[in-house]
Amino acid sequence: MDVLPILKALRRNKIGAILIGVQIAITLAIVCNCLSVVDQYRERSSRPSGIDEGDIFTFSNQWVGKPADLAARTEADLAAIRAVPGVVDAEETNSFPLRGGGWGWGLSLKPTQKVPTSPTTLYFVDEHGLATYGLRLIAGRWFTREEVSNHGMHDVSFPASVVLSDYLAHKLYPSGNALGQIVYWTPSASSRIVGIVDRAETPWAGYGGPEDEQSSFLPYHFVSALAMYVVRTRPGRLAEAMRAVPARLYALSRQRVIDNMKTFAETRTTAYAIPRSTAVLLGSLSALLLAITIFGIIGLTMYWVGQRRRQIGVRRALGASWVDILSYFHTENLLIAGIGALLGVAMGLASNLWLVSHFALPRMSVVFIAVAALCVLVVSQAAVLWPALRAASISPGIVARGL
């Protein structure tokens, strides 16, 4: 196909060609940025939390009127929950993965460090913690009953032993020798790493960020008027246990408020609701934008075909086949869309850099934008097919009729 006559024809139709090119460029720039956000959401929200998500539910328990014997009451509660049919194990804690709010502190390798080596979330667990969460221990051991002590809201002690997530263990000891090491919470408080679990997300993992798997487990009974209960059931018995457990607890004492009863699946949905809404919005926006661009290309090409009926007829009369006409419009579109796509790649990268620097958004990969550009080119070629077929069907006889 000779490109020169197409370029000559385009010079007479500058505005239309520029419009399509610019439209394709902006579409590409927007679509690739949108899809990059969608992709990050997909990647982030599909990470496992490290716990047996399908069989866990949680709720908050608040004792009315601050009773003095909190530790004993909690122990009685947990015994009652563990006796409920279908319950595998239960645990009382300060927070759990993806909950949103939780406790955090800094871990140091040396007592004299001014800035901690890594921040971490603190989960209070007892000897039932491993079974309740369904965590996978990959090194060392879990806590024994003797290790677990009481910890109030304003106590400031740290335990002798700690279990870390693998991610955190590797962050502290990149060569993989974390097990058995001593880590420091303050210049005078330290713990020995007695176990490592393969995964455990933080309460705030839903917000995104580099600290999503920096979790520590501390062998503490959380002594507080307001605490979280975590319950794991046998497969398929979640709903049944969720009804039975509060009834059993209210039977023990009515002086309490049980609230925020949620399956872990609901917790996950809540944790990612905001990024998901953004992803759905931007994803559907991208689809709409592509549709609009397709219709724009169809509309304008139809107009050109209408304008050039005579010329097309002359070409046909002079011996051009309908394939020639078809490929004329496709080549013309490829030229415009190709230049538009190049411009779009540049605009997409530039706008992404701007977004990254102004809004701390993650950077988009070049592969991503290349794939998006290819998609836009294919879509644009598909869009031009119908008007091009209409053009190809113009009869050479049109010249003879003088129109």
Add this chain to the structure above:
Amino acid sequence: MFGYYLELAVRSLRRNVVLTALMIAAVGVGIGASMTMLTTLRAMSGDPLPDKSSQLFVPQIDVWGPDSRRQSTVDRLPDQITYLDAMALMRAHRGVHQTATYAVEMDVDPGTGRPFSATGRAAYRDFFSLFEVPFASGAPWSAAADEGRADVVVLGAKLADRLFPGGDAVGRTVNLDGRNYRVAGVLQPWNPLPRFYDTNSNGSGFADTEDFYVPFTNAVERQLETAGNLNCTALPPSGWEGLLASNCVWLQFWVQLPTAAAVRAFRGFLYNYAAEQRRAGRFHWPARVELYDLNEWMVHEQVVPQQVRVNTFIGLGFLVVCLINAVGLMLAKFGARAGDLGVRRALGGSRLDIFLQCLVETGLVGFVGGVLGVGLTAAGLAVDRALLAPVAKNVQLDRLTQIDGGMLIIILAVAVAATICAGLYPTWQASRVQPAWQLKVQ
């Protein structure tokens, strides 16, 4: 003449229904997408207290020192204050009104039925006059109640209605965390957006206001934990007294400073206070303080999530693409009409006449597209609401996703203005039609 042009426009638009529909759809979809984003941004970035926001200030004191910021990329002071500093500022009493405040949660025992937990706020009585909180009945508690740590409570409209449906709650008692509180007042429904005075607790700056308010002194005496954020850089001494004596930040502080002179004076006082604390040996770094007014504070706290701004930019880019699209379609449309526009020129119509005629047609497309855009915006916001339902429990989601009168006008105005701007070039092209040439072809 306008009426006649409008009639011509309708007739012309009906002649090529597909092209017209495409144009209207392009404008409508562009408006719908961009305005869905803009509605939320506008609701989020509103001034919650327009007549007073320039007088309300938040102080910050550098209680953690430069070491605490070494790992951070931004140079920010702690965005809440310690109990020690809050008490010092309350005692100094340098503003017209001031209050230290924090979020709490307490159990309400309604007497009959199960106890339930409610969100509350510990504050001084100045809280209500500081933020112009409207009372339905009763009044804020007295200064003596602040002083005496009295068991008094001001109820939000929702909780008052739940506990005392139909009746006046003032003077009655409410059992909070096992203690009886006398109701001093009941608020009218009051929901500033954003909920500026505490952007941390309950998830975001767009949380609902509290169910009840109790004296700050009473809450501290009862050792009520904060329901918001508590941040420390060093372990506090143990126990509640330890927290009060620590450099942990967990309180908000607001002060009303009516004049520029008062602001200057307060800034000076704040700096001197911090310098004095340093001399007293509490800090070993140079004194540093900040003072923000309400709207500066909303920006500093990044109350509007970054993603909402990004979405708005993307939405506006979307609108631009749709308008470019419409320009192409309009070129085609007017181009196809070169014939009858030529006839009009030949019969004595001036270029201006043609220009105005086409402009009316463009404006009509913009208006109809705008109406479609309002519908699509409403649909987009409904989708947004449905998607965000899991986090809607404490958030004023409905108000963030509703089209109010102002927004409706903005949408229609943007639609018409943007379409006319987009239509200027095609319209100008159309008015340049050569009558003789067109007639010849005919």
